[in-house]
Amino acid sequence: MTASSQTKASTARFGVVVFPGSNCDADSHDAVNSFTGAEARYLWHKDTELAGLDCVILPGGFSYGDYLRCGAIARFSPIMKAVRRFAEDGGLVIGICNGFQILLEAGMLPGAMHRNAGLKFVCKLVNLRVENAATPFTRAYAPGQRISIPIAHMEGNYFIDAEGLAEMEQHDQIVVRYCDEAGEVTMEANPNGSLGNIAGVCNRDGNVFGLMPHPERVCDPVVGGADGRGVFESIMDFLVNKR
Amino acid sequence: MKAKVYITPKQGILDPQGVAIERSLPALGFEGVANVRVGKYIELELPAGDGAADEVDKMCHKLLANPIIEDFRFELETE
Numbered sequence: 001m002t003a004s005s006q007t008k009a010s011t012a013r014f015g016v017v018v019f020p021g022s023n024c025d026a027d028s029h030d031a032v033n034s035f036t037g038a039e040a041r042y043l044w045h046k047d048t049e050l051a052g053l054d055c056v057i058l059p060g061g062f063s064y065g066d067y068l069r070c071g072a073i074a075r076f077s078p079i080m081k082a083v084r085r086f087a088e089d090g091g092l093v094i095g096i097c098n099g100f101q102i103l104l105e106a107g108m109l110p111g112a113m114h115r116n117a118g119l120k121f122v123c124k125l126v127n128l129r130v131e132n133a134a135t136p137f138t139r140a141y142a143p144g145q146r147i148s149i150p151i152a153h154m155e156g157n158y159f160i161d162a163e164g165l166a167e168m169e170q171h172d173q174i175v176v177r178y179c180d181e182a183g184e185v186t187m188e189a190n191p192n193g194s195l196g197n198i199a200g201v202c203n204r205d206g207n208v209f210g211l212m213p214h215p216e217r218v219c220d221p222v223v224g225g226a227d228g229r230g231v232f233e234s235i236m237d238f239l240v241n242k243r
Numbered sequence: 244m245k246a247k248v249y250i251t252p253k254q255g256i257l258d259p260q261g262v263a264i265e266r267s268l269p270a271l272g273f274e275g276v277a278n279v280r281v282g283k284y285i286e287l288e289l290p291a292g293d294g295a296a297d298e299v300d301k302m303c304h305k306l307l308a309n310p311i312i313e314d315f316r317f318e319l320e321t322e
Contacts, residue, residue, distance in 0.1 A: 069309055076306070105309065112311035114252070117259050159256060159312055193257070 012239040014040040015053045017083070017099075019074045024060035024096065024216060031216040031228070032057070035236055045077040054239050055092040056083055058099025060152070060214060070113060070155045071101035080106055092136055092235060093208045097153055100200070100210030109201055109210045110168060111160035116153070117193025123152040125225070126191055128199055128213060129179040132172045135202050136238035137209040140230040146183040147176075147227040149213040151191060151199075156212040158194040158201075168201060176200040176211055244291035246299045248317040250308045251282035282313075295319055 014032045018025045025042065032040035040057075043050070050056060063074035074080070080102075087093045087108060095103040103109045116122055125148055133143040141147065160168065168174055177197040180189040185197045192212075200211025215228030252258040260281040268276045285307055289295060299317050308315040 068306070072306060072309070112309050114256070114312055115259050117257065119259050119263055157259070161311075193259070 010037070010240065012038045012055065012236055013053050014038060014055045014057060015043040015050060016040055016057045016059055017043045017045060017079055018059075019045045019061065019063035019077060019098075019102075021063045021065055022059050022061035022098070024098075024214065027214075028057045028059045028096065028216040031219040031232055034219060035232055037240065038232070038236060043079060045074070045079050047079050048082050050079075050082045050086045050091070053086070053091065055094065055235055056086060058083070058093070058095040058102050059216075060097030060099060063098055063102065066098075066155075069105065070098060071103075071105040074098075074102045075106040084108060087203075087208050090205070090207055092238070094137055094231070094235070095208075095210040096214055096216065097151075097156075097212055100212055101155065103208060103210045108208050109203055110164050110173070111158055111198075111201065113155045114157050114159060115155050116157050116191075121152075121154040122156070122191050123150070124191070125150045126199075126213060127179050127181060127183070127189065128176040129183050129185060130175070131177055132175045132202070134172070135175055135206045135209060135234070137202070137231055137234050138175055139237060140233040144183065146179060146181075147230065148218070148225055149215055149228050150217050151213045153192070153212055156192040156194060158198045158212075160195060165196065171204050173201050173204065174198055175202050175209060176213070244289055244295055245320045245322060246287050246289060246295070246317050247320065248285040248287070248299065248303060248307055248315060249282060250285070250303075250313050250315045251280050253312055253314050256312055291321060 029040045130141040130145045176199045179185045202209045215231040218225035218228035261279040265279040303315045
């Protein structure tokens with residue numbers, strides 16, 4: 001093959017939204033850029049244009065100081081209209097921790113968060129069971145695989161009414177649940193009182209995903225683990241192999 | 244015109260703060276206390292008019308409360 005006949009490797013373009021109070025934006029940005037063929041750039045919450053992007057990340061943090069309710073103010077940021085349109089057009093959107101809370105408040109994912117049952121901010125490594133390994137965000141994992149990813153939140157106690165829960169189960173929208181070392185979903189393994197040990201959910205189309213744990217924090221063994229890489233690997237695989 | 248908005252956790256939803264307070268009251272000698280629910284109280288001023296109640300209702304639905312987990316009610320006062 002001659003050099004001239006080679007096509008330039010396609011690049012997967014990620015946008016990381018920076019809200020006032022985001023604090024996991026740099027970790028998400030760096031996690032993405034550690035993948036060959038991936039390129040992350042920051043988006044300001046006042047931006048209204050997402051052209052050319054393949055995936056939008058709403059990072060963790062304390063947007064707008066968590067005033068009123070976590071994510072309640074951020075959902076009205078100018079960029080959120082564009083994020084909603086982007087998702088409606090099939091773009092990939094992932095919300096991590098506060099980003100998940102924002103997606104819930106925006107109604108882009110079902111359910112709501114309230115305060116941890118133990119009333120404490122919980123910051124620790126937890127085990128998750130991958131319940132749905134067919135999403136664009138989890139396809140690099142095996143179904144039922146146990147992965148270890150840290151959480152760091154005060155409001156991660158997921159709630160949805162019985163009707164909504166049944167609907168989510170019917171459409172495989174519960175993507176990850178808190179579990180124990182053996183991969184069993186137990187009460188003891190639930191760090192925050194979350195309904196059904198739910199740690200992450202997707203929308204019905206599967207292109208919007210929110211989770212409380214922080215995969216971007218465990219993408220390199222040097223920081224204590226690499227189980228989070230699978231999330232970004234999944235997105236890359238989905239984008240490169242075009243669904 | 245002033246609006247006083249009361250936001251409370253929906254009935255049937257566990258309120259961890261309420262539970263913690265309920266458990267601590269007997270330790271202070273207050274026996275028989277049940278169903279402690281912790282909510283929010285918001286005051287705001289808005290232009291007076293016939294549409295004020297509708298306006299506050301919309302504010303509650305869109306921002307002040309999250310109807311998935313919270314109930315709300317409000318009072319309007321003319322100063």
